[in-house]
Amino acid sequence: MNKQIKVFAPATVANVACGFDVLGFALNEPGDEVILQTTDSNEVTLSKITGDGGKLPLDVSKNTAAAVIKHYLAHIGSRQGIDIQLHKRMPLGSGLGSSAASAVAGLFAVNELLGSPLTRAELLPFAMEGERIASGAAHADNVAPALLGGFVLVRSYNPLDIVSIPFPKDLVATVVHPQIEIRTEDARSILKKSILLKDAIQQWGNIGGLIAGLIQGDYDLIKRSLQDVIIEPVRSLLIPNFDKVKQAALESGALGCSISGSGPSIFALSNSLAIAGEIASAMRKELKVIGIDCDVYISPINNVGARVLGVQQEKGENLVFTHSSYAND
Template identity: 60%
Template sequence: MEQVRVYAPATVANVACGFDIFGFAVDRPGDEVVLTKKDTPGIIISEITGDEGRLPLEVHKNTAGIAIQKYLEHIGRTDQGFTMALHKDMPLGSGLGSSAASAVAGVFAANELMGKPLSQKELLPFAMEGERVACGSAHADNVGPSLLGGFVIIRSYNPLDIIEIKVPEDLFATIVHPQVEVNTKDARSILEREIPLSKTIEQMGNVAGLTAGLLLSDYELISRSLEDVIIEPIRSILIPQFKEVKSAAMAAGALGCSISGSGPSLFALSRGLETAEKVAVAMTGAFKDAEIESEAYVSGINQRGPVVS
């Protein structure tokens, strides 16, 4: 095989109470990489679409490019060269794991063309290097679910320990992206460095409760646990109409609603597709009341991760 086209899904990270440790994949949006072998060493990024000219073509500055480069170094095949085209199908700075999806699509495509010397899970450290380029931190709560699919827990970063857990079949996500932008680095910079013990205990209870609720298919427990008492109160000030949109989601029947990643996208979880679609209408309507245009996506929890398209 000389060329492969790979689509990697967007993700919701943090999932309310699970800052930097929870994430799940959705069906759309996502990013696509077309990777082609070439006869000479080195990676050439020939084209990037959908980014309004904002992403770098230099390999060491590009999330997909650096992920592929680190992968080739690891397997000892720096003699193999590639030409890459990247097609962005989601907005930058959206809180939907845009940089992660690009890195995952790139390294997954490279592994396909090299004959799959590594397992899917073994590709994770290279995709994480793409995240380091994008936001200065090699976190895995976006690349983990984008690469592995489903809902993941990052139990530890040193050593890296990723846990994949089952979720109820009737659990659906609504994601709404308003036409505003929040930079990940900015969103991290405003966070408190010290957390009161009482808030830490409350957040730990929600993390444990959400994990148990998913495993037990206990929707009421999921709903009670989708509360973030540490990050959301601070980051929500960066998102116009946040309180109104969250209230609209809950009134429409959502189990819970919070910020997707660092925002500005919001996500809600619901029981059943019909409810998730009603929640989408309510959330976009609340943004529209403030004259903010937004786009909604409704999806089950994507269990596949990247696919050859």
């Protein structure tokens, strides 16, 4: 009896200013959807991709969602045939964890489809392999929040140690995605190979301050700590008008503003939806000055992560569909 499942995995903001490769949080939207169906073929197949403009490969070994599913099945010793449909609901090369969302959606879906033999935390290493396929680096600051939800700290990569960080419930993210593309590999290639000790000390202090501010709900401490003295000064050169966009966000009431992941998306944090909307308008205006359109997303921190949208299974000659509503609590 073949079964089918539909899963959503959210976009994420990684680095969060000072936390290069170690901090990230999940958004409510955008994100990716996958539809998985069991088959009798004993093979993993990728039958359909939409929303990518034809850019993503149907080759199972090169697609993040398909490759991690195949790796997962080998790990649990299953020869279950799986067919995948991937629906991209977010822009590629946006700095919002597009490859992570695909990998997480696929993994979470196949795990649910097979009765959840692994916990969410146990799925993380497989999702990280999807990041290695996409960018050459198996980082976790996108896949961890996409899978687990919330605000996460990657305390260690060897061994992998992921910590969920409490955060104020009225914290809101404003994200603008300029209509340009920056490849993760390119954004990594321009980074400095060494940094000054004084800069490292300042960055460590900001990471500690940001985490303390989140836990304590201290917005002033969060504001003082959302500073990146190492990565942002280099990567911001790839984003047109970045300095003015950031200044506009801060003048509109943002607690802080920086690059989301490797860019070109830019995020700002605030403590109300009203302020988040004003920030969005100000940031969009500065991009329009130089003729660049952008997508805008305003979202509380998504505390759910990947979620099931619906399931189907054979019942007689018909397929029965059930739908689980979204809840961010």
